Amino acid sequence: MRTVTQLIVYLSLICIMGLFAGCAVQQKPVVHAVGYQSEVACAVESKDCPWAHLEEQAKFSALVNCLLSGANVLQKETSGQDDEAILSTVVPTSPKYGYEFQISSGGGEQCASHQSACSVASRIDNEVTRAGCGTETLKEEVIRGGRDRQHADLLTTSSVVAGRLASSIVSFQHPDGLNGPDQYYTFTLTKKTAVEIAVAVNSSQWSPTKGHRTPWQPGLFLLTVDGEKLGDGHVWRAGVTYLLPTELDPGRYYLVVDSAQREFSRGDGRYRLYLGLNQTHMGSIRSQ
Numbered sequence: 001m002r003t004v005t006q007l008i009v010y011l012s013l014i015c016i017m018g019l020f021a022g023c024a025v026q027q028k029p030v031v032h033a034v035g036y037q038s039e040v041a042c043a044v045e046s047k048d049c050p051w052a053h054l055e056e057q058a059k060f061s062a063l064v065n066c067l068l069s070g071a072n073v074l075q076k077e078t079s080g081q082d083d084e085a086i087l088s089t090v091v092p093t094s095p096k097y098g099y100e101f102q103i104s105s106g107g108g109e110q111c112a113s114h115q116s117a118c119s120v121a122s123r124i125d126n127e128v129t130r131a132g133c134g135t136e137t138l139k140e141e142v143i144r145g146g147r148d149r150q151h152a153d154l155l156t157t158s159s160v161v162a163g164r165l166a167s168s169i170v171s172f173q174h175p176d177g178l179n180g181p182d183q184y185y186t187f188t189l190t191k192k193t194a195v196e197i198a199v200a201v202n203s204s205q206w207s208p209t210k211g212h213r214t215p216w217q218p219g220l221f222l223l224t225v226d227g228e229k230l231g232d233g234h235v236w237r238a239g240v241t242y243l244l245p246t247e248l249d250p251g252r253y254y255l256v257v258d259s260a261q262r263e264f265s266r267g268d269g270r271y272r273l274y275l276g277l278n279q280t281h282m283g284s285i286r287s288q
Helices: 002-020 051-068
Strands: 041-043 087-093 101-104 116-120 131-138 159-164 183-189 193-201 219-223 229-232 234-237 240-248 251-258 270-277
Touching (some): 051 116, 051 131, 251 270
Antiparallel strands (some): 087 131, 183 251
C-alpha cells in the first residue's frame, strides 16, 4: 500500500513540475449547445403526429441558433497557416440522447380539446436535449453569392447558405456600402411576409495557444428592386450581424453581404447567411 501511495505522490509531483517547466496544456474548442423548437402539430393520437417533419423543423431551428449564437467554425489549428483548400461551416449535431419529442394532451391553445399537441423541442431544464454546433466540410460548388445586383443569387425559401468574399469585388460602395468585397442575393415575396435575416462569419481556426480567433464583423444591407437601401445591419455579437425582423410587402428584394477592408483583412472571408420567411427565431417583427 505504501508503494502505491508513494507512486501516486511521485507522479503528481512530476505533473506539477512539468507545468512549472512550461509544458503546454492543450485547450479544446468550446462546443456551443443550442436549443431548438419545431412548430406544433395537432393529432388525435401521438402515432399520427408528423414526427419526421417536426424533427426537420427542429434541425433547421438548431442550425439558425448555431449561427445566431456566434458558433462559427470550431476547427482545430493543425499548422501555422490556414488550409485554404478546406472550407468548413457549422452544422447542428444531434443531442446526446436524441431529439426531445413532446406531447401535450388536451390540445393546449393550438389544438382542439380532443387532440394532442405534438412538437420537437429542447428542454430548458435538461442540457442533454440541446443540439451541439459541430463542423461540416463544404465543397466549392455549394458556396453561394452573386458578384453584383444583376447576378444576385436567388433564394426561394427560408435557408442558411454559405458564401465567401475572398474572390469577390467591391461593388456596393459608399455612400451606402462599405469599402471591402461584397456579394448579392435576391428573393421575391408574393404576399406580405415576416422576414428575418442575419449573417455570421467564420473565425476559421482554434489555436491551443491563442484560443478562438476574433472574427471580422460583416456588413448587411436590404435593398429594394431599384437598389434603394431599406435597412442596415446591426451588430448582434462579435462576427454576427442582423437586420431587425420586419414585415415586407410583395415584391423583389436584394441582400448585400458586405465588408470593411480593414475588418475583412483579419479573416478568411467565409460567412453564413440566414434568410427566414415567416420564421420567429429572432423575435417579433417590426413593421416597415
